[in-house]
Amino acid sequence: MTTKSPEQIYDELLVLKSQQGSKDAFSELVERWQKRLWHYALQMTRSESAAWDVVQETWVAIIKGLSKLQDATLFSCWTFIILNNKCADWVRKQQLQSQLNSRLATQTQNYADKEQGSNEKTESLEAAIEKLPTDQRALLSLRYQQNFDISEIAEILAIPEGTVKSRLHRTLAELREIMGANRNG
Amino acid sequence: MDELEKTIQVTLSRTGKFDAGKAETLRKEIVQMFEGKLKKVKLLTWAFLLIDGIIIAGGIIGLLVNLLITKNTNAMIISAVVVLIAHEGTVLIKLWYWVLNTKYGVLKELKQLQLQIAELKGKTPPAEN
Numbered sequence: 018m019t020t021k022s023p024e025q026i027y028d029e030l031l032v033l034k035s036q037q038g039s040k041d042a043f044s045e046l047v048e049r050w051q052k053r054l055w056h057y058a059l060q061m062t063r064s065e066s067a068a069w070d071v072v073q074e075t076w077v078a079i080i081k082g083l084s085k086l087q088d089a090t091l092f093s094c095w096t097f098i099i100l101n102n103k104c105a106d107w108v109r110k111q112q113l114q115s116q117l118n119s120r121l122a123t124q125t126q127n128y129a130d131k132e133q134g135s136n137e138k139t140e141s142l143e144a145a146i147e148k149l150p151t152d153q154r155a156l157l158s159l160r161y162q163q164n165f166d167i168s169e170i171a172e173i174l175a176i177p178e179g180t181v182k183s184r185l186h187r188t189l190a191e192l193r194e195i196m197g198a199n200r201n202g
Numbered sequence: 203m204d205e206l207e208k209t210i211q212v213t214l215s216r217t218g219k220f221d222a223g224k225a226e227t228l229r230k231e232i233v234q235m236f237e238g239k240l241k242k243v244k245l246l247t248w249a250f251l252l253i254d255g256i257i258i259a260g261g262i263i264g265l266l267v268n269l270l271i272t273k274n275t276n277a278m279i280i281s282a283v284v285v286l287i288a289h290e291g292t293v294l295i296k297l298w299y300w301v302l303n304t305k306y307g308v309l310k311e312l313k314q315l316q317l318q319i320a321e322l323k324g325k326t327p328p329a330e331n
Binding site for chain 1: 206207209210211212213214215216217218219220221224225228229231232233235236237239240303306307309310313314316317320321323324
C-alpha cells in the first residue's frame with residue numbers, strides 16, 4: 018500500500034465535502050488544482066489561452082460528474098482523464114482547422130517562458146521536449162510534472178502499464194540522444 | 203531518478219507563466235457554476251417533494267370522499283394506491299438523501315482521521331536504533 022501525503026488526503030477530504038454540497042470546499046479544491054491542470058494543458062496544447070479554455074471545460078465536466086464519482090481517492094486520476102480527453106479534443110480540432118486553413122499554423126503561440134538566467138541545459142531540453150509528439154509530452158508531464166506513478170499514468174492515458182514504461186524509456190532515450198547531439202554539435 | 207529526469211522536472215516546472223489573476227477569475231466562474239448546479243438540484247428535489255405532497259393530499263381527499271360520500275370501492279382502491287405510491291416516493295427520496303449524507307459523513311470522518319495520522323507521521327522523528 019502506498020502512503021499518501023497529507024496534501025493528497027486533504028484533497029480527498031475536499032472532494033467529499035464538495036460532493037456533499039460545500040461551496041467553500043469546492044472553491045478551495047479549484048484553487049489547489051488549477052495550476053496543476055493548467056501546466057498539463059499547456060504541455061499538451063502549447064498555447065496559454067487554449068490551456069485556460071481546456072481547464073475551464075475540464076472543470077465544467079468535473080462539476081457535472083462529481084456526484085457520480087464513487088471513490089474520492091480516484092479524483093486525481095479521474096480529473097486527469099477528463100483533462101487529457103479535453104486536450105486531445107482540442108489538438109484534434111486544431112489539426113482539422115489547420116488542414117482547412119494552413120495559415121492558422123503560423124499563429125500558434127509560443128508557450129515557452131524564457132526566463133533570464135536560465136541555464137543552457139534546461140533551455141536545450143525545453144527545445145527538445147517541444148519537438149516531441151503530443152503523447153510523449155503528455156507522458157513526461159504526467160510523470161515528472163504531476164508526479165503520477167506508472168499505474169496512474171496507464172489509467173489516465175488508457176494504455177497498459179508496460180506500454181507506459183516502454184514509451185517513457187523510449188522518450189528518455191530520445192531526449193538523451195538529442196541532448197548528446199546538442200552537446201557534441 | 204537520474205540527472206536527466208531531474209533536469210526534465212526543472213524544465214517542465216519552468217514552462218509557461220501562470221496568470222494568477224486569470225486563475226482567480228476562472229475560479230469564481232467555476233464556483234458560480236457549481237453553485238448553480240447545487241441550486242438546480244435543490245430546486246428539483248423540492249419540486250418533486252411538493253408534487254408528491256399534492257398527490258398525497260389529493261389522494262387522501264379522494265379516499266375520504268369515496269369512503270364517506272360516494273362509497274365507490276374501485277375509486278377508493280385507486281386513491282389508496284396513488285397515496286401509497288406518492289408516499290413511498292417521498293420516503294425513498296428522503297432515505298436516499300439520508301443514506302448519501304451518512305456515507306459522506308462517515309467518509310469525511312475517516313479522511314480527517316487519515317489526515318491527522320499522516321500529519322503526525324510527518325512530525326514524528328525517526329526512531330533511533
